[in-house]
Amino acid sequence: MADTTAPEPTRRDFIYVATTAVGAVGVALAAWPFIDQMNPTGSVLAMSSIEVDLSPIKPGQQVVVTWRSHPLFVRRRTPKEIAESRAVPVSALIDPLARNANLADDAPATDKNRVESKAEWLILVGVCTHLGCTPTAFEGNFGGWLCHCHGSQYDTAGRVRRGPAPQNLAVPKYAFLSDTRVKVG
Amino acid sequence: MTGPSTYKPTTNFTRWLDSRLPILRFANDTMTTFPTPRNLNIWYTFGAILTFFLAVQIVTGIVLAMHYVPNSDLAFDSVEDIMRDVNYGWLLRYMHANGASFFFIAVYFHIFRGLYYGSYKAPREILWILGVIIFVLMIATAFLGYVLPWGQMSFWAATVITNLFSSLDQVIPHLGTTIVTWLWGGFGVSNATLNRFFSLHYLLPFVILGVVALHIWALHVPGNNNPLGIEVKEPQDTVPFHPYYTVKDAFYLSLFIIVFAIIVFYAPDVLGNPDNYQQANPLVTPPDIVPDWYLMPFYAMLRSVPQKLVGVLVLFGAIATLLFVPWLDTSRVRSGNFRPLFRPFFFLFLIDCLLLGYCGSQSVDAAWNLGVFSIPLIWVARLGTIYYYAYFWLVLPIVGLVETPLPIPDSIARSVLGPRAAGVAPAE
Amino acid sequence: MRKTLLVLGLSLAATVTFAQPSTDALPPKHVSFSFEGPFGTYDRGALQRGFQVYKEVCSACHSLNHIAFHNLSEDGGPGFTDEQAKAIAASYRVAAGPNDQGETVDSSGRPLTRPGTIADHFPPPFANEQAARTANGGALPPDLSLVVKARAGGPQYVYSIVTGFHQKPPSWFKVLPNKYYNPYFAGWNISMPPPLADGSVKFSDGTPDNLDQEAHDVVTFLTWASDPRMEERKRLGLGVMAFLIVFSGLLFLSYRRIWRDAH
Numbered sequence: 041m042a043d044t045t046a047p048e049p050t051r052r053d054f055i056y057v058a059t060t061a062v063g064a065v066g067v068a069l070a071a072w073p074f075i076d077q078m079n080p081t082g083s084v085l086a087m088s089s090i091e092v093d094l095s096p097i098k099p100g101q102q103v104v105v106t107w108r109s110h111p112l113f114v115r116r117r118t119p120k121e122i123a124e125s126r127a128v129p130v131s132a133l134i135d136p137l138a139r140n141a142n143l144a145d146d147a148p149a150t151d152k153n154r155v156e157s158k159a160e161w162l163i164l165v166g167v168c169t170h171l172g173c174t175p176t177a178f179e180g181n182f183g184g185w186l187c188h189c190h191g192s193q194y195d196t197a198g199r200v201r202r203g204p205a206p207q208n209l210a211v212p213k214y215a216f217l218s219d220t221r222v223k224v225g
Numbered sequence: 226m227t228g229p230s231t232y233k234p235t236t237n238f239t240r241w242l243d244s245r246l247p248i249l250r251f252a253n254d255t256m257t258t259f260p261t262p263r264n265l266n267i268w269y270t271f272g273a274i275l276t277f278f279l280a281v282q283i284v285t286g287i288v289l290a291m292h293y294v295p296n297s298d299l300a301f302d303s304v305e306d307i308m309r310d311v312n313y314g315w316l317l318r319y320m321h322a323n324g325a326s327f328f329f330i331a332v333y334f335h336i337f338r339g340l341y342y343g344s345y346k347a348p349r350e351i352l353w354i355l356g357v358i359i360f361v362l363m364i365a366t367a368f369l370g371y372v373l374p375w376g377q378m379s380f381w382a383a384t385v386i387t388n389l390f391s392s393l394d395q396v397i398p399h400l401g402t403t404i405v406t407w408l409w410g411g412f413g414v415s416n417a418t419l420n421r422f423f424s425l426h427y428l429l430p431f432v433i434l435g436v437v438a439l440h441i442w443a444l445h446v447p448g449n450n451n452p453l454g455i456e457v458k459e460p461q462d463t464v465p466f467h468p469y470y471t472v473k474d475a476f477y478l479s480l481f482i483i484v485f486a487i488i489v490f491y492a493p494d495v496l497g498n499p500d501n502y503q504q505a506n507p508l509v510t511p512p513d514i515v516p517d518w519y520l521m522p523f524y525a526m527l528r529s530v531p532q533k534l535v536g537v538l539v540l541f542g543a544i545a546t547l548l549f550v551p552w553l554d555t556s557r558v559r560s561g562n563f564r565p566l567f568r569p570f571f572f573l574f575l576i577d578c579l580l581l582g583y584c585g586s587q588s589v590d591a592a593w594n595l596g597v598f599s600i601p602l603i604w605v606a607r608l609g610t611i612y613y614y615a616y617f618w619l620v621l622p623i624v625g626l627v628e629t630p631l632p633i634p635d636s637i638a639r640s641v642l643g644p645r646a647a648g649v650a651p652a653e
Numbered sequence: 654m655r656k657t658l659l660v661l662g663l664s665l666a667a668t669v670t671f672a673q674p675s676t677d678a679l680p681p682k683h684v685s686f687s688f689e690g691p692f693g694t695y696d697r698g699a700l701q702r703g704f705q706v707y708k709e710v711c712s713a714c715h716s717l718n719h720i721a722f723h724n725l726s727e728d729g730g731p732g733f734t735d736e737q738a739k740a741i742a743a744s745y746r747v748a749a750g751p752n753d754q755g756e757t758v759d760s761s762g763r764p765l766t767r768p769g770t771i772a773d774h775f776p777p778p779f780a781n782e783q784a785a786r787t788a789n790g791g792a793l794p795p796d797l798s799l800v801v802k803a804r805a806g807g808p809q810y811v812y813s814i815v816t817g818f819h820q821k822p823p824s825w826f827k828v829l830p831n832k833y834y835n836p837y838f839a840g841w842n843i844s845m846p847p848p849l850a851d852g853s854v855k856f857s858d859g860t861p862d863n864l865d866q867e868a869h870d871v872v873t874f875l876t877w878a879s880d881p882r883m884e885e886r887k888r889l890g891l892g893v894m895a896f897l898i899v900f901s902g903l904l905f906l907s908y909r910r911i912w913r914d915a916h
Contacts, residue, residue, distance in 0.1 A: 055903065055906050055907055055910060056907055056910075058903055059900075059903040059904055059906075059907045062896075062899065062900050062903055063475075063900065066896060066900055069896070072313075073312070073313035073316050073317065074284065074288055074313075074317075076312040076313055077288050077291070077292075077311050077312050077313050077314060077317060078288075078291065079312050081306070081310040081311050081312065081314075082309075082310045082721075082723060082724075082727065083306070083310050083721060083723070083772065086721065086723040086770075086771050086772040087772045090770075091770070096753070263915055302719075305719050305798075305799070308882070309719065309724070309881055309882065315882045315885075315886060316886070316889070319886075464915055468911050469911060469912065469915065472904065472907050472908050472911050473908050473911075473912070475904050475908075476901065476904040476905055476907075476908045479897060479900055479901040479904050480901060482897060483894070483897045483898070483901065486890065486893050486894060486897060487894070489890075490886055490887065490889065490890025490893060490894070491691050491887065491890055493886075494802060499802060499803050499804055499805050499807075500803070502799045502802040502803035502879075503795075503799070503803045512839070641915075642915075
């Protein structure tokens, strides 16, 4: 019995393969706008940065503004609150990482790493790292925040001290434009 | 045309699937091996084009609905947000708006093909009637969709067309105004109207999808008609739908899409009305209220009659007339190719529809100025409407009876393949 | 037969009328722009000068509601940098929400305002339609963000309106009180006074500031305002056409090969 081998691909097969391949590429390219239209629009992205006026905020006071659809805590700490926060060793924290978008991912959660150049200004994303509720300021045993949903407590640097929240409150990217104005995002 | 299924599942999986849900068998029988006459020409490709554009309209419509707000204070701005802000929003909107126009271009070619080749004749009467139903649903969907951007034309076209129903007051007192108030949900076209029009505009395309399924089913029972209008008699008369017509339809579809792309990318507003880029103002009527081009012929018929109720009846009657075509045409011969007396009337009818469309696009008191005197277009529209009705109710019945048709070929295969016909087996 | 023709002819004659002098708008002037045609783009300089014309002249009466300040730095537009767009936004005052005391007006009763951000849209010159009409003798200056798409004749029409003043009306034509003669406007009586003249705006790039230039540039800007995605559309269109032509060619070859022996 003679060996049978597969027939050589003919020019006829090539044209069908080429047509199908080009067609498949076309379908993929055509699909992209339908997928991309669900991404945030230009006007949503224009709101990705905000500027906050710090002048009306007194020491010991917190202001909540909206940033990227979430609450943003802007808190002016008293020297006592700063000292309390600095007294806590990182080893005693539930979450040892700074969670600060302005620093490297592995920066430790020292009080210095939770603020920018001005230690009295604490700017945090006001979303509990457990399941997303908004914690209440000046409540809880650590002088920071208490989340009423499941009892998580944060200290005066926004670090989680009692769970069930697993992480410290996030510090967003921000920079001071002047002594009284900060740009967040 | 549908004989027993020849599908044979070859793998374990396909055998398992076939005994539980024979979907591959169904696809094979309807779209792969389905025997289709081998002499179909370009005019037979518009069914596939229509199916593609129905899908385009549904998909673009669904993604647009993710951003559109059906509230009269916000609708116009939401459409502008889509155009300016949403990623590729301008492309999706222009595809959807122009897609409607191209959907109608294709459906008019498709309908005229049916009228010329006698595709409505027995045993395809129900196929034709389902087609007329799809056409009516398309018009309703297009009308509802046009209101949604809430421009000046959106609002005023909605006002004019919904007001047509008030003419029923002459039939039963108060019936018309009751119906119109019910349609509006208020005292005029308003937010309530817009919201419900959005709901119905989202619904109807899926109703169209269902009727299209029935339409294709009704086609597959006798199989396709063909340009000769004669029956399929032997296997050589047909070729399997795939790859012969899948690829042929894909080619013609790609040409149609090239024209579509030229409009969408280079002249996206040419088929529209500039007045619709002005937000709706219930207190200011635009100088000329006109629908989109595909409704112009019917608009001309409506306006050609001064009396409101009769005008409405003439308008709806023109579409309803289509339902009776299978019985109005008395000819024993299907295809216009063999009907020498019918052909000039048909082409006159085609020109008549184009002329009516032109009249509909002009203002009510427009006229053709020929030097010293002018012919008001309203009279052109009246003559056009008379010929439209005369074509269906007088020409088709009479011509079919008195005409001497040309000799009809006896075989599709021989007319396509010539003397080679005898020895050709259908390709795999 | 003759009688039929007579009846037909008489009914036709009964419908004809004689022509009258009309005040229909003149056809727009022939003027070309850089953005026309399938490969047209917006001239960046014209856009920036046109923006200056809008800002210094038109914005006194006409709003530009659909344009946000961040559009000024986006691709296909006037080409300002993000910082420039932010500065332009800050130079405008937009309506502010209630202050911490819940007040919406200041001590003299004027609504509170704040500097604009790039997320804001251009603030309108008038608070509402009634205020706009009162300030303009009962006429409502239309919003300009879509005017080029909302008028038959598009850019040529707007150009003709803007440059179509300063002509002498025919003797039989009556210019209504508080209106101006402009034959490019339907009815020839327009409520807007001539907005531009030679030297109305001083262009910082040294371009001559005659009426034609000012009109040309402001129409370019307004066309961008109506159609900010035009350049992206034409660019994508080119790619799509190229793809479709190649794909059609392949489909055609496939079609011919399949049907070679079938007819």
